[in-house]
Amino acid sequence: MKWIRWWGIAVFAAMVAVILAAWFLLAGYVVERAVETAGARIVGAKVELDGADLTISPLGVTLKGLQVTDPDLPMTNAIEARRIVFSLEAPALFRRKVIIDALDVEGLRFGTPRKSSGALTRGSKKRTAERPSLPQEGARQRLNLPAFDLPDAKEIIRRERLRSVELVESIREDIEKDRIRWKKDIEGLPDRDRIEEYRRRMEGLGSVGKEGLAGILAGAGEFMRLQKELKDDLERISKATRGLEETIRSYERKIEAVRRAAEEDARRLAEKYTLSAEGLGNISLLIFGARITALTDRAVRWYVRLRPLVERVKEKRGAKEIIRPLRGRGVYVRFRERHPSPDLLVRRARLSVSLPGGDVHGSVTNITPDQDVLGRPLEYRFLAERLEGLKSLDLAGVIDHVDPARSRDSADLKLRGYRVNELSLAGGELPVVLKKALADLDVRAALSGGRLRADFSAAFASADIRVERTGGDNPLVEALAAALAATEDFGMKGEVTATLGEGGITNLELVLQSDLDEVLGDAVAGVIRKLAAGLEKELGSAIAERVEGELGGLETGLGVLEGLKKELTGRLGKAP
Amino acid sequence: MLSLIFRLIRTLNSESEPAQISLAFCFAMVAGFTPLASPHNILVLFLVLIIRVNLTAFTLGTVFLGGVAYLMDPLFHRIGLFLLTMDALEPLWTALYNTTPFRLIGFNNTILMGSLAVSLVLFFPLFIASNLVIRSYREHIMAWVRKSRIVGVFRATRLYRAYRAYTGLGGGA
Numbered sequence: 109m110k111w112i113r114w115w116g117i118a119v120f121a122a123m124v125a126v127i128l129a130a131w132f133l134l135a136g137y138v139v140e141r142a143v144e145t146a147g148a149r150i151v152g153a154k155v156e157l158d159g160a161d162l163t164i165s166p167l168g169v170t171l172k173g174l175q176v177t178d179p180d181l182p183m184t185n186a187i188e189a190r191r192i193v194f195s196l197e198a199p200a201l202f203r204r205k206v207i208i209d210a211l212d213v214e215g216l217r218f219g220t221p222r223k224s225s226g227a228l229t230r231g232s233k234k235r236t237a238e239r240p241s242l243p244q245e246g247a248r249q250r251l252n253l254p255a256f257d258l259p260d261a262k263e264i265i266r267r268e269r270l271r272s273v274e275l276v277e278s279i280r281e282d283i284e285k286d287r288i289r290w291k292k293d294i295e296g297l298p299d300r301d302r303i304e305e306y307r308r309r310m311e312g313l314g315s316v317g318k319e320g321l322a323g324i325l326a327g328a329g330e331f332m333r334l335q336k337e338l339k340d341d342l343e344r345i346s347k348a349t350r351g352l353e354e355t356i357r358s359y360e361r362k363i364e365a366v367r368r369a370a371e372e373d374a375r376r377l378a379e380k381y382t383l384s385a386e387g388l389g390n391i392s393l394l395i396f397g398a399r400i401t402a403l404t405d406r407a408v409r410w411y412v413r414l415r416p417l418v419e420r421v422k423e424k425r426g427a428k429e430i431i432r433p434l435r436g437r438g439v440y441v442r443f444r445e446r447h448p449s450p451d452l453l454v455r456r457a458r459l460s461v462s463l464p465g466g467d468v469h470g471s472v473t474n475i476t477p478d479q480d481v482l483g484r485p486l487e488y489r490f491l492a493e494r495l496e497g498l499k500s501l502d503l504a505g506v507i508d509h510v511d512p513a514r515s516r517d518s519a520d521l522k523l524r525g526y527r528v529n530e531l532s533l534a535g536g537e538l539p540v541v542l543k544k545a546l547a548d549l550d551v552r553a554a555l556s557g558g559r560l561r562a563d564f565s566a567a568f569a570s571a572d573i574r575v576e577r578t579g580g581d582n583p584l585v586e587a588l589a590a591a592l593a594a595t596e597d598f599g600m601k602g603e604v605t606a607t608l609g610e611g612g613i614t615n616l617e618l619v620l621q622s623d624l625d626e627v628l629g630d631a632v633a634g635v636i637r638k639l640a641a642g643l644e645k646e647l648g649s650a651i652a653e654r655v656e657g658e659l660g661g662l663e664t665g666l667g668v669l670e671g672l673k674k675e676l677t678g679r680l681g682k683a684p
Numbered sequence: 685m686l687s688l689i690f691r692l693i694r695t696l697n698s699e700s701e702p703a704q705i706s707l708a709f710c711f712a713m714v715a716g717f718t719p720l721a722s723p724h725n726i727l728v729l730f731l732v733l734i735i736r737v738n739l740t741a742f743t744l745g746t747v748f749l750g751g752v753a754y755l756m757d758p759l760f761h762r763i764g765l766f767l768l769t770m771d772a773l774e775p776l777w778t779a780l781y782n783t784t785p786f787r788l789i790g791f792n793n794t795i796l797m798g799s800l801a802v803s804l805v806l807f808f809p810l811f812i813a814s815n816l817v818i819r820s821y822r823e824h825i826m827a828w829v830r831k832s833r834i835v836g837v838f839r840a841t842r843l844y845r846a847y848r849a850y851t852g853l854g855g856g857a
Contacts, residue, residue, distance in 0.1 A: 110736060111735060111736050112734060112735065112736065113733065113734055113735065113736045114734075116732075116733030116734040116735075117733070117734055119733050120729065120730050120733045120734065123729070123733075124726070199784075202784050202787070202788050203784055203787040203788070204787050204788065204790060437719070437757060437761075437795050438757075438760075438761055438764065438793045438794040438795030438796065438798075439761070439765070439793070439794050440790075440792050440793050440794075441765070441768040441769060441777075441792045441794065442781075442792065443774070443777050443778040443781035443782075443792065444778055444781075445781065445782060446782050
């Protein structure tokens with residue numbers, strides 16, 4: 109039996125030729141599909157290409173019309189590039205390495221509208237299951253100022269404890285106790301009959317016949333004794349009268365104190381139910397906070413999405429590394445190389461970003477998910493000058509994952525003379541829009557050990573800030589709108605801190621200081637004072653009305669004490 | 685696919701050398717178990733074409749064992765990972781890792797390594813076992829099958845008529 113099939117060589121050659129021919133013909137399509145599939149997997153939304161060309165000598169690829177959908181806004185492209193050209197190192201491809209010396213991106217634009225939704229279909233979503241966990245999208249923050257629908261004064265009085273009313277109740281109880289005590293005391297004092305008795309007995313002594321000196325002396329002695337008894341009794345009555353008078357006067361003072369307590373109640377409750385300027389807090393944080401937080405949130409989400417491009421999961425087992433590829437089955441085990449080089453490396457990318465005001469040029473070096481192999485971090489810098497609406501831009505930064513355990517990323521942004529137009533800052537009850545302004549902005553952000561910290565400062569000049577009110581009658585909004593409209597120049601500085609972990613972004617904190625706070629605080633304080641005064645007046649009337657009613661009962665009790673005093677005075681008047 | 689099955693049955697029933705069919709199954713196992721687009725399968729294809737193995741058996745075997753491989757991928761991954769992370773083999777893998785042809789075939793992928801190792805280990809046992817089975821089939825089973833009542837019933841079916849029509853057209857490895 110013959111074991112060699114010579115014509116098989118011809119068939120094999122023919123098959124290889126067909127495969128190569130098909131590959132050359134379909135290479136563009138294959139590259140296109142590969143970019144779209146891998147891109148969608150990384151981004152989590154549609155990535156589309158108008159076309160791709162492959163050149164053999166030199167080996168290079170041209171991608172045309174790249175559109176990367178913003179996964180949060182499916183009708184918007186987060187990134188759009190007119191043309192991407194790069195050349196590949198052919199020998200490296202045989203070692204399964206993609207080494208790109210130079211990559212040029214032309215006509216890069218951000219936030220462009222899409223004709224159709226770029227959301228992934230159900231099947232495509234399944235294929236993106238290995239996407240990195242993204243931070244939870246920050247709550248859409250809306251600025252809601254405290255409403256100034258003040259509660260009804262009578263309603264406040266109904267639910268609040270009033271010191272004045274408590275005083276009235278306490279006085280009423282005391283008066284009752286004193287009434288009982290005085291009544292009892294007065295009952296123990298000589299009454300009018302007893303005083304009358306003195307008068308009769310004294311008169312009786314005068315009419316009795318004086319017989320001799322002894323009789324006269326005895327009469328005089330009796331008179332003296334009666335006079336002393338009378339004096340003692342009158343003294344007791346007089347003392348009681350003074351005591352009762354003092355009691356009555358003390359209650360009169362207490363009733364005055366009730367009236368003062370009523371005024372104090374009104375003042376206290378007015379303060380409680382109106383907001384102080386201090387209580388309103390940092391107004392600039394309320395206005396700008398939502399925007400800054402949203403920007404931070406968005407930047408972090410993109411950072412997490414693109415992180416696989418600068419770092420991939422590697423598991424160390426001795427000298428070997430087990431690498432989970434972005435796509436494909438199985439895992440790759442990496443061994444020590446004689447001349448280590450990353451599996452994917454873009455040595456230098458030149459980018460041309462098309463902004464409405466002109467082009468921004470930048471470069472990114474050392475793009476690789478194997479920085480630990482390359483030993484160099486990714487560095488980027490973008491510069492622009494004299495653009496329309498922007499005097500200068502300088503963005504530079506480093507993404508350093510050379511030692512993944514001690515990664516340190518930083519970004520430094522300087523914007524000068526940026527013309528802001530129609531920038532919506534806050535929604536809710538105070539929809540603040542920065543109609544126009546000239547801004548200088550400095551941002552310095554660093555992410556290290558999962559801790560994000562960004563310091564920023566901004567100076568706005570020739571600002572036109574409007575509050576686009578949607579109705580309602582909030583005096584605070586009116587005051588803020590007026591103050592903001594009158595503000596032309598202001599500055600701010602602040603700090604954003606957050607923790608970036610596996611579960612996403614947490615502990616996002618924003619500290620913001622602005623000279624707007626003083627201006628707005630003054631405007632708000634005036635409104636608050638006016639509102640507080642109005643409420644205090646209403647409360648004063650309502651509390652006085654209630655307290656006066658209660659005082660009526662007290663005066664009745666005092667009348668009883670006055671009656672007792674009159675009784676005592678009457679007894680003294682009867683004295684002979 | 686039906687014609688391929690008919691052709692395989694005819695080959696089994698023919699006087700073809702059992703070793704040609706067995707070897708085809710063995711190459712099919714390599715091509716089917718390992719990821720089809722792997723560069724080493726070009727070598728397999730070359731060998732299949734130049735060595736006089738049965739192409740029908742190879743094609744059918746590759747399709748069938750390729751399906752089986754999907755189920756066995758987790759096992760291949762474990763075996764591959766075990767082999768690639770074995771300290772004793774590290775010098776070998778490191779040496780291979782630093783050569784372009786081995787990097788090109790992606791031997792350091794766990795599934796490729798696992799499936800290739802399994803198919804190479806089973807290559808000769810499968811070859812011997814297939815040979816025995818084919819010979820035994822031809823000697824004992826084929827004659828019995830032809831005489832059995834089930835085959836009698838089968839011969840009355842449309843499928844058998846299609847088979848006859850196909851075999852009537854001829855063809856072979």
